[in-house]
Amino acid sequence: MSQEGSKEDHEGAPAWLRSSRWRWWLLPAVLALVVAGLVGLWTVDPAEELAYTEFVELLEDGEVARITVDDDGRVEGDLEDGTAFETVVPPFVQEELEQRLLEQEVEVEAVAPTDGFLASLLAFLPFFLIIGLFLFLLQRGASQQMGMMQGMGKSQAQVIDAERPDVTFDDVAGYEEVREEVREIIDYLREPERFREVGARGPGGILLLGASGTGKTLMARAIAGEADVAFISASGSEFVEMLVGVGASRVRDLFEKARERQPSIIFIDELDSIGRKRGSQTTIGSNNEQEQTLNQLLKELDGFDPREGIVILAATNRPEMLDEALLRPGRFDRQIEVPLPTQDDRVKILEVHLRSKPIADDVDLTVVARGTPGFSGAQLENLVNEAAITALRDDRREIMQRDFDAARDRLVIGKRQSSDLLRDAEKRRVAVHEAGHALVAAVQDAADPVAKVTILPAPKALGTTEQLPTEERRLASEAELQASLVVRLGGRAAEMVVLDELSTGAAEDLAQATELAGRMVREFGLSDRVGPVGYPTQDEPGGLPGVQSRPYAEDTQQLVDEEVQRLLRDAADRAQHLIEQHREVFDQLVDRLLEQEQVDGEEIEQLLA
Ligand code: ADP
Ligand code: ZN
Numbered sequence: 001m002s003q004e005g006s007k008e009d010h011e012g013a014p015a016w017l018r019s020s021r022w023r024w025w026l027l028p029a030v031l032a033l034v035v036a037g038l039v040g041l042w043t044v045d046p047a048e049e050l051a052y053t054e055f056v057e058l059l060e061d062g063e064v065a066r067i068t069v070d071d072d073g074r075v076e077g078d079l080e081d082g083t084a085f086e087t088v089v090p091p092f093v094q095e096e097l098e099q100r101l102l103e104q105e106v107e108v109e110a111v112a113p114t115d116g117f118l119a120s121l122l123a124f125l126p127f128f129l130i131i132g133l134f135l136f137l138l139q140r141g142a143s144q145q146m147g148m149m150q151g152m153g154k155s156q157a158q159v160i161d162a163e164r165p166d167v168t169f170d171d172v173a174g175y176e177e178v179r180e181e182v183r184e185i186i187d188y189l190r191e192p193e194r195f196r197e198v199g200a201r202g203p204g205g206i207l208l209l210g211a212s213g214t215g216k217t218l219m220a221r222a223i224a225g226e227a228d229v230a231f232i233s234a235s236g237s238e239f240v241e242m243l244v245g246v247g248a249s250r251v252r253d254l255f256e257k258a259r260e261r262q263p264s265i266i267f268i269d270e271l272d273s274i275g276r277k278r279g280s281q282t283t284i285g286s287n288n289e290q291e292q293t294l295n296q297l298l299k300e301l302d303g304f305d306p307r308e309g310i311v312i313l314a315a316t317n318r319p320e321m322l323d324e325a326l327l328r329p330g331r332f333d334r335q336i337e338v339p340l341p342t343q344d345d346r347v348k349i350l351e352v353h354l355r356s357k358p359i360a361d362d363v364d365l366t367v368v369a370r371g372t373p374g375f376s377g378a379q380l381e382n383l384v385n386e387a388a389i390t391a392l393r394d395d396r397r398e399i400m401q402r403d404f405d406a407a408r409d410r411l412v413i414g415k416r417q418s419s420d421l422l423r424d425a426e427k428r429r430v431a432v433h434e435a436g437h438a439l440v441a442a443v444q445d446a447a448d449p450v451a452k453v454t455i456l457p458a459p460k461a462l463g464t465t466e467q468l469p470t471e472e473r474r475l476a477s478e479a480e481l482q483a484s485l486v487v488r489l490g491g492r493a494a495e496m497v498v499l500d501e502l503s504t505g506a507a508e509d510l511a512q513a514t515e516l517a518g519r520m521v522r523e524f525g526l527s528d529r530v531g532p533v534g535y536p537t538q539d540e541p542g543g544l545p546g547v548q549s550r551p552y553a554e555d556t557q558q559l560v561d562e563e564v565q566r567l568l569r570d571a572a573d574r575a576q577h578l579i580e581q582h583r584e585v586f587d588q589l590v591d592r593l594l595e596q597e598q599v600d601g602e603e604i605e606q607l608l609a
Pocket of ligand 2 (some may be wrong): 437492
């Protein structure tokens, strides 16, 4: 593992020069010095430079009043009429000259050589200083001068971090799927030449989606560590400041730094604070700045030579906030979801953070993991830390099971005071809803088999039921479409049957089911009453996207609506019927979900058998 020190310092002035108070009077001071220097140059009479022979002539004419000589033979002096002059005496005539000086009664002063040197150096010092300061000011970019004038905001050095992490996948627990997905990135960074040779482009921008604390930053750093490349990072929220133009110049800087160090990884945390949808913002003022920053980022992404050994990663927990322009092909066109850890993942994360800590024999990490549903990696790390502190407080050398219990209570009760008080009731509702989808999918032959059900919150959903088609299909039969409707309505049906009450959780399901039923009636000719007609869904050319013209009569529309309702009602009844018929298995499924958060398809099959 190579390491160049964890954090490089950044080029530029020393800290005392960077402090803003200095800057305030730096500029006026430099100007004053320049003016003083120029005035000095004009008022002091420049000495006349004489050739040695001219000097000797003047000397013999008795014109020389006094001279000062140094060891190197440099002579400065005044003529009788007051004119200053300079000359150099060749070493081979020095003795002869001495005679003449004595004859002419010239006042002679000798100077030690070092003194002379120092004196001239001192005389030039202000000019050196002025030139130095000017160069220094010129060298600093416009953006920094802006920051300087502003006297506020963070300096560049704090915004962009460059390091060579020594974190590896050993430090990231669980998340096998995510690891598989990033394998290719590491291969590319390790040997970009191999991609170049075959003319393949490397991976473009990759977006890591997930709640905060799920380990997105950790994962990005581990990729850099595994590939042994530089890691250039910044947080989106630090890009956008009050002053227009600062963010854009920081984005430029970020990419420049990565180019200097390639192969490298650029990591932008909190991408949503730069990449928010344009025009969706209500705060005036910073709007323009945010837009400029985003535009610069888009420009950098587009101007990017994909053959350069640079990979761009960004993280967000609010993908729906992002401007669509960011997600277009060639930009952040790949998304990797970093979910909250499952129970198994949690055990592994706990193990990673307990690696160097002494634990007692009575500790069962599975129990700890079971008691911490919904905890993120960061929260689990916190839990371990709290447990260690609890043990320490008791003067024990080892962490025991009860330390974890105490730590968990402290963390969870802290949380309970907020919205999590509702969590248990809510969790049951989610379990019932998802079990409904899953059971209905499992018992219908025409439905795709269930891969897994979870009640772990995911972006946009409280739980998920995944179905996997057994084979890739290009055609769907009527029976399959109907089964699919039933599965979509299964969640809502389960809430009806078990809780005798509906919730808002089914809105997405209903919208999807309605859309599918609509297409069955209008496009696929699957309704006897509407008949064998097909009106494909098409955006009107030149019209607003999403606004469709209706190619059929008002009466037909009414018929379509009625048929859609009938299909949906039939499907809902069927779903309810199926759940009632398999109520025992259904209840077991709900319990299992509550207990282990995730149940896979095979387990459901076993329950049904
Ligand atoms: P994010 O960037 O998603 O907000 P971080 O990467 O900053 O999350 O995670 C914060 C901390 O949580 C990490 O430094 C690490 O200690 C811990 N952590 C998160 N996920 C994991 C994991 N899968 N394995 C080990 N530690 C983790
Ligand atoms: Zn649902």
